[in-house]
Amino acid sequence: MVPEQTQEPNTHSSPVILGPTEHTGLGIFASRAIAQDEVIGEITGTRNSVVNTTAEDVLGHDRWIGMGNNTWIDPQFPFSHINHSCNPNAGIRGMAHMVAMRPIPKGEEITFDYSTTEEDPRWCMRCNCHQSGCRGEIRSIHFLPRETFERYVPYIPNHFQDVYRHYYLLPSVQ
Numbered sequence: 001m002v003p004e005q006t007q008e009p010n011t012h013s014s015p016v017i018l019g020p021t022e023h024t025g026l027g028i029f030a031s032r033a034i035a036q037d038e039v040i041g042e043i044t045g046t047r048n049s050v051v052n053t054t055a056e057d058v059l060g061h062d063r064w065i066g067m068g069n070n071t072w073i074d075p076q077f078p079f080s081h082i083n084h085s086c087n088p089n090a091g092i093r094g095m096a097h098m099v100a101m102r103p104i105p106k107g108e109e110i111t112f113d114y115s116t117t118e119e120d121p122r123w124c125m126r127c128n129c130h131q132s133g134c135r136g137e138i139r140s141i142h143f144l145p146r147e148t149f150e151r152y153v154p155y156i157p158n159h160f161q162d163v164y165r166h167y168y169l170l171p172s173v174q
C-alpha cells in the first residue's frame with residue numbers, strides 16, 4: 001500500500017478505522033496519514049477503581065487502560081481495539097490522549113505499548129507483536145528497559161512516568 005503523502009491532514013475527522021490484523025484478530029488502522037504528535041483521539045469510557053488482590057484479578061481485564069493507582073478506563077472505540085506493540089507508533093500524553101509518536105502512514109496499524117499504563121508487577125501477558133526487539137512478554141512499567149523508557153517519554157502518562165522514576169530513583173521531571 002502506498003501512503004498518500006501530499007494530503008493535508010483533516011483534523012476534524014477521526015483518523016482511525018477498524019480492520020483485521022495478521023496476528024491479533026482486529027486492530028485499528030490509520031485512515032489517513034497522521035503527523036507526529038498529532039492527537040489521534042481522547043480515550044473515553046467507563047472509569048473503574050479496583051484493588052486487585054490476586055494475580056488472577058490482575059489479568060482479568062486485558063482491554064482496560066491504566067489511568068492511575070488502581071484506576072483503569074474501559075475504553076470505547078477505537079481504543080477498545082488498540083493492540084500492544086513493543087515497537088509502537090503511538091502513546092499516551094498527559095492522562096488520556098493517544099498521540100502519534102512518529103509519523104504514521106495511511107494504512108498502518110496504530111499500536112501502543114501496554115506496559116506504559118500498568119503498574120502491577122504481577123501482570124504478565126505473552127506478547128504477540130512479532131516486532132523486532134519484541135520483549136516476549138508484556139509486564140508492568142517497572143520491567144521496561146531504561147533505554148525504552150527514555151525513548152517513550154513523553155508518550156507515557158505522567159502517573160506511570162512517576163512510578164518508574166520512583167522505582168529506579170530517577171529524578172522527577174516536575
Ligand SMILES: [Zn+2]
Pocket residue numbers: 085086087127128129130131133134135136137
Ligand atoms: Zn512484543
